[in-house]
Amino acid sequence: MPVVRYTEDLPSELHNQINSYSEHFRGSRTLPSVLQASITFNTMEDEPHAPPIEILNKVDSEPTPPWEFYYTNHIYHAPGVPLPDVVNLRGCDCVGKCDPNSKTCACVKKQKAYFHPNDNGFVYDKTGKLKRGFPGYPIVECNDLCGCDEECMNRVVQHGRKVQISIQKTEEKGWGVFAGPKPIPAGTFLGIYSGEILTEEESAKRGEVYNEYGRTYLFDIDYYHIGDDGMYTMDAYHAGNFTRFLNHSCEPNCRIFACYINEANILKPLLAVYAIRDVGAYEEICFNYNGSYPEDDGDDDEEPGPSQETSNGKAKAPVYQNCRCGAKNCTGERSRSCFETLLQLTLVIGKVFR
């Protein structure tokens, strides 16, 4: 069963040390290799087959992203957030590899409960990629209680990232995430949006501070199958991995799905990032912060993205207003931003916009 981690135990020695050095040292071109080494060191147990992450800046002289976070693929629990529910967790009794056509596999049944009546089996094809055109359903993987082996086709997220990723400075959106020299096929798992899991109150408090910075790493876990009750938020500001650098695009090539493995609490899925179309070599990887994806086929339920509200109810801080994604369908204008277009659409169809 997974090790439980608490926010109070988050390591900060390395970034405290780097930040205590002179400005001259902090501008040193050796710092990307220090960050790359710390990433490999912090993740070698949970993603042993992952190629090293590259840190690259072709835009200005900042050698690395700000040293403000601990690089991790794990989830750290803040006070008030319940620990993983393993008491109600159930596994399947399959031996060897689960059969996606099985009528008895408990994991096939759990997955089916979230599917459209015409869908069957697992979310993955035989190569471990999400099936083509997969809508925003929750994903249920086999877990530590299951009888199947590690090679079961329903274990993908738990085996970690396998594709090369580059964290690069962009011209207008700060740092971002890019594919490496190899294209990434549609459906490929990229990584978990890791960080601290917070209560709603704590997230609202932190949101006000981040809005002042003009950068936010809060991600509300309010998927359609969860609703707004007892909502938690993932915060990748102090702890996170490369996914904390994913920028917004109005023409996204990746998406974040709710994924359940060793957790029976429906409110606390892992946030699993997948490519949803083929990503070219060195192409920037972005998701849609507003949660609008054509494969949902007219499903107008909101999907989570960066938290857009503060404790005093003020939404739309400047951090959300100007889009610089450069997509053909994005005006980038504050008055006709993607955020507001969606807001108007949402109001028209009578939904409450968070």
Ligand SMILES: C[S@@+](CC[C@H](N)C(=O)[O-])C[C@H]1O[C@@H](n2cnc3c(N)ncnc32)[C@H](O)[C@@H]1O
């Ligand atoms: C989750 S962070 C993404 C990483 C961030 N670019 C960085 O340098 O750390 C979200 C922040 O990135 C910026 N951002 C992301 N997408 C953007 C876009 N399309 N246009 C303008 N700014 C964007 C905003 O400052 C936003 O608050």
